[in-house]
Amino acid sequence: MKNYNVFECVNITNVINQLHIKKINQIGYNIYAVCPFCQSSNEKKGYLKINTLKNVYVCKQCESSGSSIDLYANVNFITTKAAYKMLLRKKPILDNISYTYNNPIKDEYYRDLVYRSFLEKLQLNDFHCKKLKDMKFTDEYIRDNLFKSIEVNNNKKKLICMELQKEGFKLEGIPGFFQDTDFKWNYKSHKGIFIPVVLDGKIQGLRILLDEKYDLDTKNIWFSSNNEYNGTKATNWAMVLKDKNINWIDTYNSNNKKSIIIATEMILAHKLFNNTNKIVIGIPNNIDKDWILNITKKMNVSEVFLYADQYTLLHTSTLMYKNIIKVLEDNNIKVDFRVALTENDIGSDLKQQNNKKIA
Numbered sequence: 242m243k244n245y246n247v248f249e250c251v252n253i254t255n256v257i258n259q260l261h262i263k264k265i266n267q268i269g270y271n272i273y274a275v276c277p278f279c280q281s282s283n284e285k286k287g288y289l290k291i292n293t294l295k296n297v298y299v300c301k302q303c304e305s306s307g308s309s310i311d312l313y314a315n316v317n318f319i320t321t322k323a324a325y326k327m328l329l330r331k332k333p334i335l336d337n338i339s340y341t342y343n344n345p346i347k348d349e350y351y352r353d354l355v356y357r358s359f360l361e362k363l364q365l366n367d368f369h370c371k372k373l374k375d376m377k378f379t380d381e382y383i384r385d386n387l388f389k390s391i392e393v394n395n396n397k398k399k400l401i402c403m404e405l406q407k408e409g410f411k412l413e414g415i416p417g418f419f420q421d422t423d424f425k426w427n428y429k430s431h432k433g434i435f436i437p438v439v440l441d442g443k444i445q446g447l448r449i450l451l452d453e454k455y456d457l458d459t460k461n462i463w464f465s466s467n468n469e470y471n472g473t474k475a476t477n478w479a480m481v482l483k484d485k486n487i488n489w490i491d492t493y494n495s496n497n498k499k500s501i502i503i504a505t506e507m508i509l510a511h512k513l514f515n516n517t518n519k520i521v522i523g524i525p526n527n528i529d530k531d532w533i534l535n536i537t538k539k540m541n542v543s544e545v546f547l548y549a550d551q552y553t554l555l556h557t558s559t560l561m562y563k564n565i566i567k568v569l570e571d572n573n574i575k576v577d578f579r580v581a582l583t584e585n586d587i588g589s590d591l592k593q594q595n596n597k598k599i600a
């Protein structure tokens with residue numbers, strides 16, 4: 242049996258085509274059609290309003306309403322479960338109305354609000370807590386950085402999304418969230434820990450430290466929902482870890498020459514920050530070299546310890562490192578390239594160096 246795309250099967254334009262409902266006109270993403278419940282097919286005015294974006298229908302005359310699956314079920318006098326199964330077996334006939342698979346992303350202020358509220362609703366389970374403590378993170382550090390276990394239970398996930406919506410948040414444009422086949426909001430889940438990526442005090446996105454290696458044996462991925470219905474793609478954000486007693490403006494506006502660390506991968510950046518207390522910039526496995534140059538100039542950086550984790554080193558083009566090193570050195574910044582080989586006490590030599598400088 243051929244498997245059709247489930248989103249296309251449950252798309253309301255497919256449902257009206259399968260039911261041969263007569264379309265009258267179309268305004269934007271709304272289609273007006275002859276209502277199968279209260280109108281006869283020779284009428285010239287269509288009372289059935291079909292919202293192709295939300296995938297719902299409502300009749301302005303008889304007030305029947307529901308989802309695309311409800312429409313198919315009600316016309317055929319069958320249950321929604323049976324309707325869903327039947328729709329999956331038929332080759333979809335779609336109207337050429339675009340439906341969003343990749344929303345424009347919301348700005349960092351909005352993402353920060355949604356992600357903070359989202360993380361508040363999640364816990365950190367014992368397994369993940371132990372894992373983080375084995376990496377020498379304290380309870381306080383874990384709490385301050387909002388490390389949370391990803392809830393993977395489908396019902397709980399949808400409840401969390403409902404709570405966010407009740408708080409007034411719109412989830413389109415927030416990477417990670419999408420509308421499921423029942424058109425309820427859901428989010429992409431993987432077994433692992435959310436590592437919020439914070440820049441200028443705002444959560445830009447969520448990086449995921451996976452429990453198990455994924456395909457391409459990576460352990461780190463973005464919380465992203467591109468190619469899902471009403472989903473949004475994450476971009477490659479960077480984060481800056483700094484002493485929480487120093488505010489963001491002072492991190493940038495300082496005349497003192499700084500020695501900082503740049504680390505590929507967020508969990509490595511956290512380990513280095515935890516072990517050294519230097520300013521650490523965490524970058525995903527790919528970053529724009531001009532962004533790096535801009536932020537190091539802004540911070541008045543004179544020396545960079547560039548750390549690569551083993552995965553990134555093996556899988557990222559060495560050109561990225563070469564480009565970063567070149568652009569920094571061309572701007573008179575000293576670069577010390579290092580590979581993080583030991584698991585947890587990486588960077589401990591820098592701590593002493595740092596303390597000496599302060600003394």
Ligand SMILES: [Zn+2]
Pocket residue numbers: 276277278279280288289300301302303304305
């Ligand atoms: Zn009607």
